[in-house]
Amino acid sequence: MPKKERGINVGARRTISYVVLVFFTILCLFWFYVLFINATRSHSELATGFTMIPSTHAIDNLNNVLHDTIPIFYGLLNSLIVSFCTCILCTYFSTMTAFAIHAYEYKLKKFIFGFILAIMMIPTQVTALGFIQLIRKMNLMQSFIPLIVPSIASPIVFFYMKQYMESALPQELLEAARIDGAGELRIFNTIALPLMKPAIAVQAIFSFVGAWNNYFTPSLILTKNDKKKTLPILIAKLRSADFAKFDMGKVYMMITLSILPVIIVYLLMSRYIVGGVAVGAVKG
Amino acid sequence: MRGSKNISRYNRWGYIFLIPFIVIFIVFQLIPLGTTIYNSFFEHYFANGGITEIGPKFVGLQNFGTLFSDGRVLTCFKNTMIMWILGFIPQIIVSLLLAAWFSDPSLRLKGQPFFKTVIYLPNLIMASAFAMLFFTLFSDFGPINSMLTKIGLISSPIKFTSTVMGTRGLVAFMNFLMWFGNTTILLLAGMLGIDTSLYEAAEVDGATSSQVFFRITLPILRPILIYVLITSLIGGLQMFDVPQILTSGAGGPIVDGKKTSQTLIMLLNDHLFSKNYGMAGALSVVLFIITSLLSFLVFKMTKSNDEYK
Structure with a gap:
């Protein structure tokens, strides 16, 4: 670290801001990544702990959700x-x-x-x-x-x-x-x-x-x-x-189904939405 | 032009176009508000598991006395405030920091639209599904504990969902995640509105970036910061979905007979479901008064801003 605030040059500050921004990006997306991965895994696979790689049971889980009470x-x-x-x-x-x-x-x-x-x-x-x-x-x-x-x-x-x-x-x-x-x-x-x-x-x-x-x-x-x-x-x-009795693959799939539509619409329209929040904010 | 027959004829349409809003507002908000207040003066509930109807009997202000003497409201108020503050403090710090970086012309950060899109995303996620997701992820044998164990950070699972700090922390953390992007964009709009000549003058005088932030940016942002604080407080008082789903409506864990994560609206929801109309009414009136006072402050600020133009 250079001597005082004044000494920190623009390059260093830029690096720090990118690191922090990437950290918050991960903090925002991590949960949804885990959700989507887990929605593709079977109950027994989920019991073995977490992995970062998707599995092959998405269709099974979807089928189970379809026939759930x-x-x-x-x-x-x-x-x-x-x-x-x-x-x-x-x-x-x-x-x-x-x-x-x-x-x-x-x-x-x-x-x-x-x-x-x-x-x-x-x-x-x-x-x-x-x-x-x-x-x-x-x-x-x-x-x-x-x-x-x-x-x-x-x-x-x-x-x-x-x-x-x-x-x-x-x-x-x-x-x-x-x-x-x-x-x-x-x-x-x-x-x-x-x-x-x-x-x-x-x-x-x-x-x-x-x-x-x-x-x-x-x-x-x-x-x-x-x-x-x-x-x-x-x-x-x-x-x-009774939560413990649930097929966890099914639970993750249900959550996925309820939030995925909004995420898709948002990603398609995000430019307008983020701009819209700001327009409303110029007030305030 | 004024006073001409033609003009007054079409100006009538101003009233006509207002009819839908006013009718719907009166029927679905004003009348319910009236009956809610009316209910607060009556003892009216169902005993014996909902079989025996007690009342309605006029009791004056007695419901309000009961509301504050039985302690549940104060506990819920305390819980709500603790969880709100735990989420709000990091939210305002992070938002100020990110907005300052986004608006700093000397940094010229790339990919701003991407970062803004990502940090705003959690705000649009269904809070109940988000809470359900966190409940599964942070359960004793869920993915988070399994990851932490694998890395070797912990040897036995952290009981996020059954300890006071764990539950309150999770609620606050979710509130933080859902709102810091929104606050960042609000503050950023305010910062971009600041006259750049101020910054240029500061630069000529040799001010450091932190001096610029604390001496120029923060004081000018004060009205927006207060606006963010009050609207967030109003939102905080309405906290419901996340703790309700996370604790399955129980507001647990229970310590010394007191629920530690039940919020005011969760208590209202309990009264509504058990059909305790008197108490639900009294609690609603108290919440109405508090939010009215707070929104009056916001109203004042919006109006004085209007007069600027």
């Missing part, structure tokens, strides 16, 4: 339905709400905008009690509707859309469309929505992943039929069942 493929399908519908409703209506605040002038505008910002951080858990009582009264227990429809009012997604709109949607464009005689709903659907595509793509992924990973609310609503449950509830079941 925990209906993971129903879970995949259910999660897909809930997440897809949530994603569509959430992004469409959040963009619409942002448009309502961005494109028009009216008395309550400032108040409503301030109100949405104020409630942005309040977690859904604190209203969960009233929420289930309401859902029970509406006769919607065991249904996907209470998991999907409330996402229409998503303050955080709204806020992101509003921020993006300020730079992407000039008022002059709307004026021009009005002069051409377009109706307001048409202006929203054919002018605002297409211009918002990049922001919608980012929030579509976030809302999809958020719904896909959500455990707290679905576990309170989908309580009866295992075939109607979403993935996180089934994963939780895996943990609470």
Whole structure:
């Protein structure tokens, strides 16, 4: 080590940063590597300890998962339905709400905008009690509707859309469309929505992943039929069942199935996602 | 232009476009909030394993008294805070360090998109599956213990999942892994927004990189750091999936009759499942007040930032 801070040259600092970055890269990826390797190994192979080389039992494990009492493929399908519908409703209506605040002038505008910002951080858990009582009264227990429809009012997604709109949607464009005689709903659907595509793509992924990973609310609503449950509830079941009796190859395969779709989508879209996080962050 | 008939006619659409949000918000958030608060004033639960319904009987603020006197809430609050702090401290240090490196023009680090992609990845992983994965990997005869034994670091397996430090440590570690990438990207955005002429001036004056970091970067980042702290605290108070799955909802291990990894939301979840509406309501109201106060601070900051522009 050179004498003082000042003495450390750029080359040395660069080397240190690469070493640390590689360390954190490994720290982030290691678990998933172990998971994928273990998902290809049989129960007896897993009992012998860990190796870094994949084995040949991936198909067997997949077959075992298919015939297990925990209906993971129903879970995949259910999660897909809930997440897809949530994603569509959430992004469409959040963009619409942002448009309502961005494109028009009216008395309550400032108040409503301030109100949405104020409630942005309040977690859904604190209203969960009233929420289930309401859902029970509406006769919607065991249904996907209470998991999907409330996402229409998503303050955080709204806020992101509003921020993006300020730079992407000039008022002059709307004026021009009005002069051409377009109706307001048409202006929203054919002018605002297409211009918002990049922001919608980012929030579509976030809302999809958020719904896909959500455990707290679905576990309170989908309580009866295992075939109607979403993935996180089934994963939780895996943990609470008698763990020691499980075929570990099967357990790893189930976990793989529940996180692999998100990893694939993320790797395909990561450029937009990481950029999207930063855009939201310029605020703050 | 203002006041023209045409304009006021289409401005009406502002209200129309707000209808979906407002209706859904009132039905699925405001009304539930109201009934949750209402419930907190009633004694209402099911005894004898859920057969006998007690109440609902109006008891005023008695539920809040019970909430704090039976000690479980304070234990859960303590557990939540310990696990949050254990994860947050390394998270903020590592994030500051990585963001400083990413934004340092003299370092010119290559492969930044790759590193950012990788460190953000854990944030998107299903927390329940991630916790399940860690439970299997860190079990007494799981891969981690088998590796450590093979290398010769330990002679008998470390009991990660059945000791207090092991369980809390695992929860904190998972929270760290899931959030440090996110925080890094937030801080990096803030650092890239700093006027480069400040750095150039510092360089001319012969400041070292650590002087630049502590004298220029940190003070300017203060608002973002506070924002990160408060939002992370709000998130920390909601901690649920990871400890719930890791301990199978038990919040164990139990020491002196107290659960050592049960969080506030896990306690709420218990009350909801056992249909103790009074206590669930009271706990929700307390959590609502705390998170409202915290989010009010965030709201203030967001607003004052808006006024800058």
